[in-house]
Amino acid sequence: MCSIAAVSAAGSKAPAGSAAASAVCSLLENMTYRGYDSIGMAASDGIITKTYKTLGTDFEKIRVADGMRVASAIGQTRWATHGSNTLVNANPQVSLDENDMPAVSAVMNGIISNYDDIRQDLQSSFEFASENDTEAAAHAANLSNFDMQKTTRLLSGRYTCIAMSRGGRIGFIRGGPSLITGVYHDENGVGMRCLASDIHAMAAIGITRIAVIPAGSFGYASASGISVFDIQTGRALRLSYEDIPLPRTTQKPPGGITEAELGEAANIASVGAAGLADSTTYAIKKAASIIKSAQSQRVVFCGSGSSFHMASLGACLLSGSSAKPACELICEDVDVAGDGLNDVMVAISQSGESGDILQAVESARHSTKSVISITNNPYSTLASMSDVTLEMGCGPEQGVAATKSVISTALILQRLLDDSVMSAVRFSDAVSESSLDKAAVLVAKSTDVYMLGSGIYYVPAMEGALKLKELAYLHAEACFAGEFKHGPLAVLESKNIVIIIDPNGRHADLSDEIRARGGRTILLSRTKAYKSDLWIKLEPVTEGGIHGHVLQCILAVQAIAIKAARIAGMPVDRPRHLAKCVSV
Known part of the structure; x- marks a missing residue:
């Protein structure tokens, strides 16, 4: 998983200094847990684009420090997939014009599956400097004259991309992981259009009203607004905005994020099912009704990593409290599990963006009666693919190792699958x-x-x-x-x-x-x-x-x-x- 961000303050009255670049850095700093091999940013003053990259996550090395008047900027924290963790492979990737000047810069979360084909087809027209598939997106956007719909026709795979033209115009394609938009005002009151992978990053810098960019769409963003279109038809789409709460101001815990989140997990366990939000409790009742329905033949629990362990817990709980058949599957086995026409799938993913779980749901959707998701991200792709979403509600989990999301999922499963567990699970004392x-x-x-x-x-x-x-x-x-x-x-x-x-x-x-x-x-x-x-x-x-x-x-x-x-x-x-x- 990588994180991508873009900020546009472009227009006839672009703010002095580097407000847009600073906003991109702030967004990325709140998303480093999603990828920390390298970070990078491309900044445009409306005429010239400059690119800054570094290995690791020292943001001081990519901040604009030369007085550049930044109108737009894009950036990424990278988790290396295509190409090793080197400066050349770090994003943004850049496609040059005939004068060897930056024409298009691009950042991307996901994978372009036809990267090798694009490289072979375009190598006579463009120089490929890296092993990173994001570079294919940059060249494709350049070849398409920054027409994002035409760009999508050249690219295959599950990816979400943000591109920036030589003049600082922002374009985007959402063909994979989530992308959020909102408007940010800095301390000087400068308003800027923002795009980012993570709703929590938006909230962390003070954005309180957001919209989810729909899957299967492309568009363009500027300080004055955003336009979104359906990839297949080109039809204009209307975004639905909603308010989000600002996070509590907290200092980085002295023992580390993961230890702090384990402490939160223990608190969640001590409160138990009584601590579930009303909306989650209502959704649990709806999901339980689907599972108990006479039409549902089998319940398939699915997940990866710790989420698979919770899938195993779910299958065990249901088998112990009901005569209904239940099983747990790792995501890659879903497509070989048979044609369960009346199966109910319970798909578990903290982020709701894991490629494994999304592919599993897609694979099963044609034959599965219903999909119930358990996720910590109600704005995720998984949630949008589900009939019912049960929100973990444990707050942002930034440690790579899942802790509190595991406990929250366990409580939801217990409440969902065993009617006898209606009260809180309370410990008299913690383990020594x-x-x-x-x-x-x-x-x-x-x-x-x-x-x-x-x-x-x-x-x-x-x-x-x-x-x-x-x-x-x-x-x-x-x-x-x-x-x-x-x-x-x-x-x-x-x-x-x-x-x-x-x-x-x-x-x-x-x-x-x-x-x-x-x-x-x-x-x-x-x-x-x-x-x-x-x-x-x-x-x-x-x-x-x-x-x-x-x-x-x-x-x-x-x-x-x-x-x-x-x-x-x-x-x-x-x-x-x-x-x-x-x-x-």
Whole structure:
């Protein structure tokens, strides 16, 4: 996932200084969690375009500092997909005119699938300087004389692109991830038209009224307004604006974003289902009606990463509370899962822009009766593709590793699928912080970690293993507890850590076998039911029963992973090779 932004203050009275460029930088700074390999900006004074790029996210290196009178600017934070992380491959990409002057600059979120074909077709007319597919969009817009509709006919793939002409005109194509527009006024009262990938970035700089650019559209933006058209027909489209709340002013937490969001996750869990917004509660009732409908034959839960773990939780909860068949699928398996004419799909994605989930929904839409989405972004592409959207409502999640969105999703699923879970899930006490610290020390010293769980507790085992890979860069593997001795035990090395998630104390024999072969065990359970190298006590859950213990275990393994990563000196908020949302 990348983030893109554009600001236009162009017109006969363009503001002095670099207000547009500053606004682009502010938007991008609030979206660096979406991609942080490189950042870049192209700025135009209406005649000349200058491009600024740097690896990493030091915005001081791309700010306009030479007194340029900026009328329009575009920019991007990049997560490298086409081409390695080099300055040449950083965006914006530029297409030159016959005098080797910048004619079109472009930024893009997504992938142009026919990039190789475009490169071959246009290499006699344009010099391709990078390996980045965004450059194909810049050359295509140049070849089309900045006609965005003609540009779309040259490009294939799931992408959203913003381009800027030599005169500072802003054009855009939304053929993929979301694009938001609004009007920004700086401290001097200068009004500017803004485009950005992220609604939270808009709100963070003070924009309170926004509109979502529709999928399958193109258009042009200037300080005086915005025009949007249907890609296929060229018909003018009317935008629907709505007010959004400004975010609470907060300082960057001293321990890091991910730790702070884990703390928010614990608060969400302690409030439980009672903390769901009224709109979400209403949508849950509507979604529950769809699932319970006699016409729906099977419920398919779908997601990637932590969202797949929640899909597994959903299938487990429904199977335990209903006779209706349920299954969980990773996104890429949806198109081979059979023609479920009356299936209901529950699609889970924090961002609502993951390419995997969008392709899965598209693949299933022709045969699926209904699509219910669970997302933290009600303005996302996924939400627009759904019959009912259940909003996580946990606030912006900027840590790459999902924490509070996992807990919010779990609460929504519990309320949706099990009528007995109508009250809050409350903990009498949190899991002991000192025991989590001790567990993290053991884990950080190990080269291999195994997470074991049975039944519904396999969900926190998967979640814990993923978090250790994401954050601590450790080899970690989730395994059904009963299956560990049927193969995985063969690769157990001395001092490997095995975390057994066993609230009911059922796996004493397994723990003994592991310890007899030199492995070290960490037990998560309500009582010290059997010997282990470390016992993490699960405190009593006063309401919610088994559901509460699942949340406790998820929070515990997430905390262990974060702490182990800190001990190892890893960049918890920005793990290597990863981004918050994989839109490609």
